[in-house]
Amino acid sequence: MNWKRTAGALLAGGWLAVGAGCAHAPPRLTPDVEAKLAATPGGYLSGSVVGWEQVAVLNRSDFIWGLAFSPVGGRVGYTRLGAKQYFLSIWSLGSPPKLLADPVINTYEFDVEGVAFSPDGSLVATAGKDGVVRLFDAATGAPRGERRTEEPLGTVAFHPNGKWLVVGSLKGLLTVLSAPGLEYASEERGHSALVSAVAFAPDGTLYSGSWDKHVRAWHTGLETVRPGxxxxxxxxxxxxxxxxxxxxxxxxxxxxxxxxxxxxxxxxxxxxxxxxxxxxxxxxxxxxxxxxxxxxxxxxxxxxxxxxxxxxxxxxxxxxxxxxxxxxxxxxxxxxxxxxxxxxxxxxxxxxxxxxxxxxxxxGVETLVLTQRSDFTFPAHVSDVTVDASGQRLGVGLSEQLPERNRDVYEREKKKVQEPQGPNNTGALVDAHSGQVLHKWPLHHGVVSSAAISPDGHSLASGGWDKRVYLFTEGSEAPRGEHEFGWSVRRVRFSPDGHYVGVAAWTPQVASASGDSDPAAVLLDVRYTQPTVVTPAEGAATAR
Missing domain, CATH: 2.40.70.10 (Acid Proteases)
Structure with a gap:
């Protein structure tokens, strides 16, 4: 990809000044809210969402697989498939965004969907089907370590204290590694099928989702293990x-x-x-x-x-x-x-x-171990799990059809056959303690590949293979925002402050003089009615 050309496009208008120049655009944040958000460590926006506006296209040439925001430092990273290799693209969220690094991960034979930033924002971890966990410097992209595991991997998350990370395998195994050393710590055969997501709550509780139709909650604690x-x-x-x-x-x-x-x-x-x-x-x-x-x-x-x-x-x-x-x-x-x-x-x-x-x-070696706390069963395959800032609610992606791409799926797409809607093709807000579905929006046709909960736990962004991303808020059945892509949406994520939603999608390979196609990595600016800035302490107190 020609990054100079892309950066030029962003400067020329990829980072769009929207709101005042668009008659139907929802209101942007006021300067005082922007200033308070910037001055509040760990703070996030709360309120009813009313829409979003595309503010940046970071990639329109590649298949984008995974995407994650840094908890601090104002960065976003995604994994992309180039001509012969997978890359980790790391951007700063300036105005306009700036590409910081684009290191190679591995060869094209092994998909890389897992990506996560460390809590302090200094490292980025990737997990791929070659079974390797890799660490990169979040500012320079320099490699900081790697470890090969026994099974192909699809997802990764850092523990809130930054000293451990968990990777989920395509065969149901959850493996705990130390950070940044990537030494083996412990493991649990947490699921009977592919682990689609792992996500930590602020208190260290781990949530894992799987194609086996379960979301499981895990206590994490230190135990002394004798090395025998x-x-x-x-x-x-x-x-x-x-x-x-x-x-x-x-x-x-x-x-x-x-x-x-x-x-x-x-x-x-x-x-x-x-x-x-x-x-x-x-x-x-x-x-x-x-x-x-x-x-x-x-x-x-x-x-x-x-x-x-x-x-x-x-x-x-x-x-x-x-x-x-x-x-x-x-x-x-x-x-x-x-x-x-x-x-x-x-x-x-x-x-x-x-x-x-x-x-x-x-x-004995003191190590982090997983102990099952809860097991939530759903009527469809779990494709994604995210946790709100207080750890009280989950965003869960559900799909009646197995979210596995095969020849039948490609043939239907080629023939432009639309998958059916279904009551369990949906993004859902779920109580993190009971597993109760609080609200769901079965609007997608076919596979719902991703569901991102807002930091305040009241809104949800969902993406699917029907090429669409929707924005919902609690108390409203109709979507507050919709965005269409050229091909399947792979991942949606709210930024930790609730200001943006990042989307990773595949893009059709369209022949053009520039080599560009439809947008594949996009930033959407989320708009709220009367937004307030909540501190982590305030959010935890409200949740209690």
Whole structure:
């Protein structure tokens, strides 16, 4: 994408001065409300919404997947699919908006829908189908770390204290990682299907939504865990079990479990990724291989990690011919002598337990764990969950049709067949404690892909595959705002102060001299009747 051209377009009118020049535009914020909002840390607008106006088009060339606002710092970020790679575009919300960074995330084969800013606004996390969580500097886009998990990912959220983040997998797993180190902390198999959303309330309660038609609430608390047991994903391959671990704290590897091999073995590529310089190793160990006995180079005092289970001081042999094709290493007798391995075929997990228990003198590790508080069942697939500023209400997206894009969906779109409306194709306001639906608006045709609750908990923006975004407010059945896009809407989000709604959508690839198509990343200025500025303390007191 030509960012110079886009920036020029914004300066020429992409950031629109609306209201006074439009006879039917709802009123903008008055200068005194604008000033109070800017001067109130954590403050947000409250009141009945009466409409919105498009103020900026940030992208009109790409498929935009995920979008998030920074809690502080006035930034918005979205993930976009370029020609051959996914990118993270980070913008400041100035007048006009300014592109700050556009770093590469991963190759185009792996969708990246999860994006979230840290509470202090300094970091941006992404989560993609390649199973990798990545951190970027929110001002420069510089990479700040990454960790590969065991399952493809679709969503991510930071804990309010900024020390932890949670990622949701396409197979129902919720994984807690430390921030910014991205060390494994804990996990829960929270759902039986794809996790569509994870969102934290200010008190640390986590809400997770899934295509299994459930929203679950989780208490989060610190517990001391002794590093002697772990559950890890495994797969059967040619009659052997293959486990995923990490060598040297940085190299994820797939390892075949084989007690007949008298060593822990890595391929030369895996050893190099772990920081082992095989050429400089002097000691050797004779190992049987497909071509006979091999004198493998020996690297002593390495570390091997399987989530919370860590083996320190292990010796690792480097030998390509000793490792089965398609794997990166072998867990031989030095591993099986120390670790008891049992298999849970239902969850496809291997339970690893040190035979001697936790190492002598090893201290327990304080980590964040999830404990289920509530389970809300809905009559449709949950496509999105957001939480208001007080943590009392949820915005929930529901779809009667599974929100999965397949050939049938594309064929219907190609033929311009409109999906039906339904009572459960809707965005809904939901009580966060009881799960009661307080209000819903079944206006969309087909899949409702996203639902964003306003900070004050009284309004909702919903987006769907019918190319539309609606703005609703409590007490009114009719939408207060509507915006149409060229293709499917992927994500809608209110800014933390309630001033804007950001929309991520796909755009049709239209041939043009400029390379531009319909808007795909858009900022909408939300308008209120008699808005007030609420502080976090006032919002919490009102909720109680």
């Amino acid at each position: 047991v772990a559950r890890v994903h495994f797969e059967r391959r040619d009659g052997s079990a293959v486990l995923n671990g990490t060598v040297g704290g940085k190299a994820p590897v797939s390892l075949v479990l084989d007690a007949r091999v008298p060593a822990i073995v890595l391929t030369s590529a895996a050893a190099s990724a772990a920081g082992i310089d095989a050429a400089s190793l002097k000691e050797t160990l004779n190992l049987p291989g497909a071509l006979g006995t091999t004198a493998a180079r020996l690297a002593r005092n390495q570390s091997l990690r399987f989530k919370s289970l860590v083996l320190e001081g292990v010796d690792v042999a480097v030998c390509d011919s000793c490792v089965p094709k398609g794997s990166q290493g072998v867990l031989g007798s030095p591993f099986t002598d120390k670790v008891e391995v049992t298999f849970d075929e239902v969850t496809q997990e291997a339970i690893l337990k040190l035979k001697s228990g936790a190492p002598e003198g090893a201290r």
